[in-house]
Amino acid sequence: MKRIAKSLLSLALAWFALMVLPAPGLASSCFECHKPGDFQGAVVHRPVAEKRCDQCHNPHVARHEGLLVKEQRELCQGCHEPLRARMEKSTFLHQPVKEGNCGGCHAPHASAVAGLLDKPEKELCFGCHDRLNKSYARPHKPFQEGRCGTCHDPHGGDDYRLLKTAGAGLCLGCHKNEEGMKQSHLGRDSRALDCLGCHHPHGGDARGLLRGVKHKPFAQGNCQTCHGKSQGADSCLGCHQGVLASFNKTHSHLQSSDGGNPCIACHNPHVGDRAGLLPANEGAGCQSCHPGTFKRRSEMLHQHPGWNKCSDCHDLHGSDWPGMVKGSAAEVCAGCHERHKSFSHPMGEKALDPRNGTPMDCMTCHDANVGTNYKYFLHGSAERGLCVQCHLSY
Amino acid sequence: MKYGIILAVLALLGLAPEGGAETGPWNFLMQLPARDSGVKLDRPIAIAVDSDSRRYYVVDPVGGTLLSFDREGKHLAAFNAGGALKQPVALAKGGSGALWVIERSTNQVLRVNPSEQQVRRFDLRYDDGSLIFPARLAVDGRGRLLVLDRMRGTVVRLDDNLKVETIYAAQSGGRGFVDFKIKADGIWALDGLAGKIYRFSDGAAPSVITLDRAMTFPLSLEIDQAGQLYVLDRHAGTIAVFGAQGDFRHELLGRGKRHGKLWYPAQVLFDWEGRLCVVDEGNSRVDIFNR
Known part of the structure; x- marks a missing residue:
């Protein structure tokens, strides 16, 4: 009987605690x-x-x-x-x-x-993207006011720059004077234009935020120099004939991307950020045709530093080597890592990869292109996993 | 099951070797050149077959060499057209024993007649005088030469005088063809970046197949007798197999250097018996599979 009374008292206390005391x-x-x-x-x-x-x-x-x-x-x-x-x-x-x-x-x-x-948007974004925190003679208003979210979606998007809208739609959302826009662009439908190809969205020195380096005929207003001719590569080769030989490689980058002029797949025919009428962000240009490479790289834990500057290792017009690298992996890597030759694994004709009988080189063990999930972007763990691929009895 | 668990544990420890080769219904038959043959390829880039003599011709641009092999994979000869070939990148067997070769160092098409030891060079241009940048070529049943033009991303059929007779191009929004094959039912062309395959048959609008699986770097195309589409993904080291409507079915091989793996493969081709030939530039070999 006593036991029952004790149990009832305990239950009553528990109920009191739940109902009366503040809930954690x-x-x-x-x-x-x-x-x-x-x-x-x-x-x-x-x-x-x-x-x-x-x-x-x-x-x-x-x-x-x-x-x-x-x-x-x-x-x-x-x-x-x-x-x-x-x-x-x-x-x-x-x-x-x-x-x-x-x-x-x-x-x-x-x-x-x-x-x-x-923090306020400007402070917050530039906290990481400090490289973009620049002053321009003519800044774009949202940039100047630190309203990054006007153009960018801070969570994600279908454009690598996280732009809110694809194509000209992004710009035309604010720049609504379509008729004026049409007049400034030789009567073309402004919705079909690639605004960011010519205009820098953050700012610039020139009126209209045009990118800094101008193609000579464009700067001189001689549109017919190019537009009066074929719209194919011949309109470029007419002046840049000597460039053609640089494409005569086993792996040529000459590839029409839209059935038209292959040159403009990489080079803007009007303006650019740097010599060659190329964008400042080199990888951005490459990514438009090679999204898979960039995606795989983004999924890796260890990547080669400076990977966004593709031309450090790749010849962008063509190469006789797979992956369009500038030469053999040993040559290309030695450009920066000359000292590694003195202490690395034997390479070359005297060290054949037992898996395929080809001479070993830096890329036999490293993946400097995409990176890997292993330190030094090795193809496996340096403690053992990498080595046993060839040294089976190890 | 046990094997799977062991592999998973090895992978976690970073000890896993390249995974086993996924060959689906295909069985490895042979490698060109055979490993113990003493013959060496540097960086093979293309293959062609002669269905009559049942020979394989492999193009190795390093040293400007064409190598021939018999149906058993035995090396027959190496050939550089008396030094005329500096950097060949593609080859097709023409009539009268002649070989058509794309010579990249000069952007010319060469007609090589080994028996007559004769080499003729041709610059290819459109009617408006603009340049054709040949990348792949094939000869159709009537002996006409077809060339893939990288400059415009088109396939062009040439007449007997090597003048452009017909241009096969992708529709608006196309990104340019990277490979083509001639079959009984038309000319098939791969628009890799757009993920589409076109079939052109004379007198009809092209039929377009959209591949329902994205690939990293689609570079070469084959079509089997059942209408299945084989697309070589150079960067992934795989061959994706699609149904006739572009529906993904399965994937063969994988990226790596071991036997049964691919490292920067360059071309796929079915031989006279429907055997699958894969030119593996990075592994310096050609793998041949049968079913």
């Missing part, structure tokens, strides 16, 4: 230790405003830092479902999004900035 995870108990002022701002995250700390945190114990109930990505996307769906469809993701590091840009509790951004 509710703000009233959290704020006994955490200053409420640290959770206030112009914009407050809804769970904080509703004092539902337990929506994100476990007050007792958790597997994740900050006593989060789930991994950050999973936790945020649990409520922000439409964002998750959009990210799943995106070809390119912003690096913090890819890493599930929502807190890289957002303050989870409260902020003075819309979208719960950790």
Whole structure:
């Protein structure tokens, strides 16, 4: 009888504790230790405003830092479902999004900035993209005002620059004077134009934010020098005849990308950022035809430094070597890594790869092009996995 | 199952060798040249077959060499047309024992007649005088030469005087052809970047097949008798097999250097018996598979 009474008393105490004492995870108990002022701002995250700390945190114990109930990505996307769906469809993701590091840009509790951004947009973006923080004689207004999100989607998109809209649609969203635009572009349909090919979206020195290096006939207004002739490569070769020989290689990069002039697949016929009328971001040009290489590279843990400057290793007009590298791997790599010859694994005709009987070179063990998941972008673990591919009895 | 678990553990430890070769219904038959033959290829780039004499011709631009092999893979001869070949990149067998060769160093097409030891050179141009940059070539059943022009991304059929007779081009939005094959039902061409295959038959609009699987660097095309499409992915080291409607079915081989793997492969071709020949530039060999 006594035992039954004890059990009933225990149950009653437990009920009292649950009903009367503050529930763990509710703000009233959290704020006994955490200053409420640290959770206030112009914009407050809804769970904080509703004092539902337990929506994100476990007050007792958790597997994740900050006593989060789930991994950050999973936790945020649990409520922000439409964002998750959009990210799943995106070809390119912003690096913090890819890493599930929502807190890289957002303050989870409260902020003075819309979208719960950790800092004002300009400060936040240039915190990582400091290379783009430049002054221009004629800056583009959104850039000048630090409104990066006007053109870029900070989470992801189908363009590697994370642009919100493809093609001219992005620009025409603000530059609505289509008739004027048409007149400035020889009557062409402005929706079919590649605005960013000629205009720098952040700023420039010239009127209209034209890119800095101009093709001579364009600068002189002699359109007929090129447009009066064939629209094929002959319109370029008429003046640049000597260039043709550079394509006479086993692997030639001469490849029409649209059934028209193959030269303009890489070179802008009007303006560019640097000599050769090429874009400043070399890899960006290459990526448009070689997205697979860039995608695979982005998935690797270890990549060759400076990989975005493709012309360091590749001959962009043509080469006699696979992968259009400038020479044998030994030659190309020695251009920067000359000293490695003195201590590396034997290479060349005296060290044949037993798998295929070909002379070993740097690329036998390293993948400097795409990278790998192993240190020094080796094809396997340097502790053993790489070596046993040839040294089977090792 | 046990083997799978062992492989998974090895992969986690970084110990896994290149995975086993995925050959699907295909069996490895032979390699050109045979490893113990003493014959060496440097960087083979193309292959052609002579269905009458049942010979393989392999193009190795290093040293400007054409090598012939019999149906068993026995090396027959190496040939550089008396030094006329400096950098051949493609070859087709023509009539009267002649060989058509693309010589990249001069961007010419050469007609080589080994028995007469005669070499004739041709510059190819369109009617408007613009240059053709030949990359692949083939001879049709009526002895006409067809050439893939990298400059425009088209396939052109030439008449007996090597004047352009017909131009086969992709539709608007095409990215340029990278390979073509002549079959009984028409000319098949691969637009690699666009992921499309075209079939041109005289007097009809081309039929276009969109491949339902993206590839990294599609470079060469073959079509088997059942209408299946074989697309060589150079960077992935694989051959993707599609149904006649472009529906992905399976993938053969894989990237690597071991037997049964590919390292920068350059071309696929069926021989007179429907055997699958794969030119593997990076591994300096040609692999031949049968079913």
